[in-house]
Amino acid sequence: MKNYYNLPNIIKNDFLMHSKIHLILLFAIIISANSIVITVQNTRLLISEEEELMLIKKKKIMNGEI
Secondary structure (H helix, E strand, C coil), X not given: CCCCCCHHHHHHHHHHXXXXXXXXXXXXXXXXXXXXXXXXXXXXXXXXXXXXHHHHHHHHHHCCCC
8 A cells, every 4th residue: 555645735734844034034134125116117217207397397397487
């Protein structure tokens, strides 16, 4: 009779029993990476908005509105 081993279950149990610090560090890395991506996206949006406002201001100055 052949034994059946549930490999995903064995790996999960091994991580939970012996590698808790590794899991915590993995989640910290994922959260940090997501935070960086969100910050960069928000920064790019703000830069784009600032450039657009500067162009509008420049057009108003050229037209003599300001």
